[in-house]
Amino acid sequence: MGDSTATTGSQTANLPIIDFSKIEGFNSEATENAAEKQKLFQALRNVGFIYLKNYGISDSKVQLLFDYATRFFSQPLSEKEKIESGESKFFRGWFSPERTSGDARIADQKEAFDIGDDGNPSRPNQWPADWPEFRTDMNYFFEKCHDIHLVLLSTLAETVGLSRDSFLPYVQDKDHFFRLLHYPQTTLESFGSRLRASPHTDYGTFTLLFNDNSGGLQIRGKDGQWLDVHPIPGCAIVNIGDLLSRWFNGILQSTEHRVIEPSASRATLALGETIPSRYALAWFGNPNRNAYIEPFSACITEDNPKRFDGVYAGKHVADRIAKLHKDGKAPEVWKDSMYRKDLSGKA
Numbered sequence: 001m002g003d004s005t006a007t008t009g010s011q012t013a014n015l016p017i018i019d020f021s022k023i024e025g026f027n028s029e030a031t032e033n034a035a036e037k038q039k040l041f042q043a044l045r046n047v048g049f050i051y052l053k054n055y056g057i058s059d060s061k062v063q064l065l066f067d068y069a070t071r072f073f074s075q076p077l078s079e080k081e082k083i084e085s086g087e088s089k090f091f092r093g094w095f096s097p098e099r100t101s102g103d104a105r106i107a108d109q110k111e112a113f114d115i116g117d118d119g120n121p122s123r124p125n126q127w128p129a130d131w132p133e134f135r136t137d138m139n140y141f142f143e144k145c146h147d148i149h150l151v152l153l154s155t156l157a158e159t160v161g162l163s164r165d166s167f168l169p170y171v172q173d174k175d176h177f178f179r180l181l182h183y184p185q186t187t188l189e190s191f192g193s194r195l196r197a198s199p200h201t202d203y204g205t206f207t208l209l210f211n212d213n214s215g216g217l218q219i220r221g222k223d224g225q226w227l228d229v230h231p232i233p234g235c236a237i238v239n240i241g242d243l244l245s246r247w248f249n250g251i252l253q254s255t256e257h258r259v260i261e262p263s264a265s266r267a268t269l270a271l272g273e274t275i276p277s278r279y280a281l282a283w284f285g286n287p288n289r290n291a292y293i294e295p296f297s298a299c300i301t302e303d304n305p306k307r308f309d310g311v312y313a314g315k316h317v318a319d320r321i322a323k324l325h326k327d328g329k330a331p332e333v334w335k336d337s338m339y340r341k342d343l344s345g346k347a
Ligand SMILES: O=C(O)CCC(=O)C(=O)O
Pocket: 181, 197, 202, 209, 211, 217, 257, 258, 259, 279, 280, 282
């Protein structure tokens, strides 16, 4: 951290755009479609981030969710506190890193609202009162993203010679999170000590990310340089999480990324000047909580020997989120030595 000012004039990450309509379904035999599947695999192998277009959620639905996010976070603190998240709440509800971190001066400048599968009574979501359409549309989005991620997983399985449905038993419990994010209005100066999202990799299978036009998202390129990821209208941003990377024995990249001040303000603003709020929607796909994730034998070769120990998905995800809550920001690089010893077994 603190090196954000060194990125002035940073370059753009020219991520590949994948057409979801060409990889969807089981009957995509056309050459063009086979080429699109290869393009997806190569992009996730080399960069770990793509733009996804024609993914089957309307722009108006995405916009509606952004409107909800604005309305949700503008509620008084007293309302948000009623549905505050935490481990005892299965990490569902409202979360503010500066409230939970040991040192609010370095916590991420954000607040979030998380839901999981609303059909799981043993892990209830926490909903704001008197807002039924919020619940309906959040759940719609959660399910649509699950369906999109199934297609992406099936396509990857196919590309490495596994059957298309080989992942299905490991992800059908829908242990995913759907998160609304608000990065409050701030000043350029504040980024000297607190980013909007500190450098991190995501935890699970795929993240489906929807950005507004604020900017500030960056990924770390192979040479260590931070690259700006600009939103493209009609496209979601999709990236690989650590558990999918582990499943593929490191063949797929879970690329480090962060959210800093928008590049435009970096160039034009004086330190004390205001940077407006930013909103994002992030759907984090995870394998079933009790799935034991170790590299597939199809991905272990002489050239690429087994690179990861096995881990229960639920433990991995819970330990990562617990650390985010405790520190108010993610560790730059996750190391298995960071797993909590007190919960060493199955989650
Ligand atoms: O807000 C964004 O664009 C990215 C957020 C992110 O990377 C995350 O929450 O894991």
